[in-house]
Amino acid sequence: MPTNTLKDPTNPELNELGNTKINRMILMRFTLFLLLLTALLVALSLPIYSEYETGLKEQLLAQEEVSVVSAKQMIQKEMYEQLHLLDMIVESNPLKNYLDETDSKQNKQLLEAMLKNISASFHRYDQIRVLDNSGQEKVRVNLIDGKAVTVAEEFLQDKSASYYFKAAKKIHIGQIYVSAMDLNVEQGKIVEPYQPTLRFTTPLEDSQGKPKGMLVINYSAKGMLEQFRDIMTQRVDQQGMLLDSQGYWLSNHERSNEWGFDLGKPEHKFASFYPNAWPKVKESKSGTFETDKGVFRYVSIEPLNFKDYQPAHFRIEHQPLIAESAFINTNWKMVIFIPKELINSYSFLYQPLGRALSLLLILLLPAIAFLSAYFSVQRKINKIKDQQLVALLTHRANFDALTGINNRRAFFELGEKELKQAHRQAIPLVALMADADHFKKVNDTYGHAVGDLVLKDLAKTLTNTLRDVDICGRIGGEEFAVLLPHTPEEEALEVAERLREALAARKVPLPDGNTLSFTVSVGLALLTTEDQHLDKLMQKADLALYQAKEQGRNRVVVYQETPAVEEST
């Protein structure tokens, strides 16, 4: 069967594009587009939102800076006042007179009177005392229920074993030692309600420069811590912490976490709650860190460091001489916290407009994905339809609508190429021209439709009988042409004969159940060098065909330059 025809362009995809397939294509593309759009949205919005969130946190932290600064200044001012008071007592005449004449009863009474005045006026010194060089209390004024009371001589204690006595023993005249803040202990027991205390101590000497013990002031930090909490409660989350140098809470919004060290609860410290953050908080002066609960801002509070942290609004005439250990004891940290929920509540995405826009975006994504999928599938369908149209037109331009074999145009196009090749390679090429005999009669007798059936049958027999390399086509009403490449004349004659016989043997089935036989006449012409175009060769075959008809039909006649000779009947 000849395949040497122009290709049948029917695209199987075209016919299969049913509604189900289209819907499946839309669904697949919709899913793909939705995934892509979502990934794109996430990839674009995540960094933007993260930057926005960082900005928001910084903005919220900046608003908190007022509380940080005022708490820091309050504590430093409070400390400075205590140093000032200590200095004032050291420089006072009653103390100087007492140190010069410690045995004088009158001097002692005047000193006690002054200390009582100070204690009662300031309300923050639980104890003010003077120790001698051996650590024995010589003068002591207690503040009990808001009243300043002198302690009788028989109740004065030996404080030589106390840490503050030992610490102050190591410092020079003029230097001040400040203890770490702890809860006041009396007779080995923590005083309740708790009395957070700082001890200010300085060595004393008489007017001759002889060492005369030391002055010790127990400063009650309760008021200062209350002020700190007051400032913290003005903060946005009403929380804030003050840590000592070990990370124990001096103040915490959860009051039960305070004084872990003093109360024997070592786990009640910042490091246990935030083990990852504590090393950084401890080492650096200030910074931030974040947990899944929120953002923390920490800052060092060094209330005795007037060099680096002197607030602009208070003047210090002379820098107090602070003992090195005092700086270490009071190296506190203040930590404030902005909870995640609070940050979120400020976030645009949590505002009504933000929520509405997010929702809109979430709804828009599938809508965009669907429209893109729908239109891309439509585009594909249109492209296939265009291809189909082009294929159909190409098909129509090349194939005979009735028989499906090459039409005249395609036959001559393909044949011309074959002819050129035969010339080039000097190989034989034979043309056959076949024509149904008395076909008009068929039409007249059985009708045009039966005529068509015969022509279709003829074309089918033709293609079934010929080889793959042969070219055949319907070039006129009931006229068919064949080219037999690589075929010498004798062989071609056999083919033509076989063809004629096969056609004559055909019984075309008719719609009424009968069959119809017919014959063909065939003209045969061999390509010669003078046939430079197919027209010429076909004309020769046509002449031979004419002779076949002339000689009685149902026969094959070979074209001869001389009068044609009948080859068979």
Ligand SMILES: Nc1nc2c(ncn2[C@@H]2O[C@H](COP(=O)(O)OP(=O)(O)OP(=O)(O)O)[C@@H](O)[C@H]2O)c(=O)[nH]1
């Ligand atoms: N049914 C049908 N008939 C066709 C078609 N094309 C041409 N014909 C008919 O074929 C017939 C050809 O008739 P003629 O040229 O007189 O030749 P013939 O009757 O075959 O006689 P000879 O060729 O001399 O044997 C005409 O009646 C055409 O109408 C077609 O596509 N279908």
